[in-house]
Amino acid sequence: MSEHVRLWGGTHPDEKAATALADDLKARPIPNVIPGIANPLAREQGKRYVDINLAGSFPGDSSSKKYEQRRAVQVLAESQGFDVVIDLHNINSGRGENHACIDTSTGLSPRALGFLRTIGVRHLVVTDYAGIHKFVPNSFVLETLTNGLGSDVERLRSALDRLANDLSLPTANEEDFSWYRHLGSPHVSTVPPGTVTPDLNAFDVLPGEIATMMGYPDRQVCFSGWLDEPNEKGYWGEICEPIV
Numbered sequence: 001m002s003e004h005v006r007l008w009g010g011t012h013p014d015e016k017a018a019t020a021l022a023d024d025l026k027a028r029p030i031p032n033v034i035p036g037i038a039n040p041l042a043r044e045q046g047k048r049y050v051d052i053n054l055a056g057s058f059p060g061d062s063s064s065k066k067y068e069q070r071r072a073v074q075v076l077a078e079s080q081g082f083d084v085v086i087d088l089h090n091i092n093s094g095r096g097e098n099h100a101c102i103d104t105s106t107g108l109s110p111r112a113l114g115f116l117r118t119i120g121v122r123h124l125v126v127t128d129y130a131g132i133h134k135f136v137p138n139s140f141v142l143e144t145l146t147n148g149l150g151s152d153v154e155r156l157r158s159a160l161d162r163l164a165n166d167l168s169l170p171t172a173n174e175e176d177f178s179w180y181r182h183l184g185s186p187h188v189s190t191v192p193p194g195t196v197t198p199d200l201n202a203f204d205v206l207p208g209e210i211a212t213m214m215g216y217p218d219r220q221v222c223f224s225g226w227l228d229e230p231n232e233k234g235y236w237g238e239i240c241e242p243i244v
């Protein structure tokens with residue numbers, strides 16, 4: 001017995017480690033792991049997306065003028081019949097921590113949760129945006145922190161191999177994780193450079209002044225990922241709050 005695993009890289013083709021892993025799995029297949037590039041046209045054009053962000057475009061619309069709306073229908077169809085479906089992303093230019101985004105309406109099996117523990121995931125973020133994981137049971141967005149494509153690809157390959165083919169992979173339960181609720185992905189140009197200090201880690205509660213600048217005054221909120229280097233758009237962050 002084995003698990004059939006669907007691995008999507010390239011929902012955001014600019015997240016290079018995710019697409020590299022999908023490519024690598026095509027070149028060097030692992031039994032029972034089926035890789036795919038979720039947004040091939042954006043990748044061809046060297047973009048994050050063509051018309052709209054694919055990550056929030058599900059279930060899609062096959063008659064839409066927008067490419068990602070049409071593509072979402074295909075990706076969803078090609079995600080059926082698997083035991084686990086992974087929408088792989090990566091945080092490649094900032095501090096962060098491996099974490100998974102899930103939708104509680106579809107749920108995750110003890111084996112899928114066990115896989116997450118083997119790659120160091122301690123935090124689960126409940127989202128309500130319209131990703132694959134909102135529509136397919138046992139699917140999740142995996143945000144990996146990458147610091148070198150080669151070693152990251154090998155590490156993820158062996159974890160996927162265990163998920164698909166190793167029956168002794170330990171299972172895990174929901175209580176083995178800390179839970180957060182996703183609040184938003186602000187692009188904030190009003191947070192000055194240097195505000196996010198080097199001692200601030202992913203999932204730490206943000207100091208009040210940063211939370212306020214990010215648009216969440218008087219709330220206990222955290223970053224799950226962010227860019228260190230302010231660009232022309234300012235800071236970008238994924239904001240969540242602990243579920244207690």
Ligand SMILES: [Zn+2]
Nearest residue numbers: 012015089090
């Ligand atoms: Zn992404």
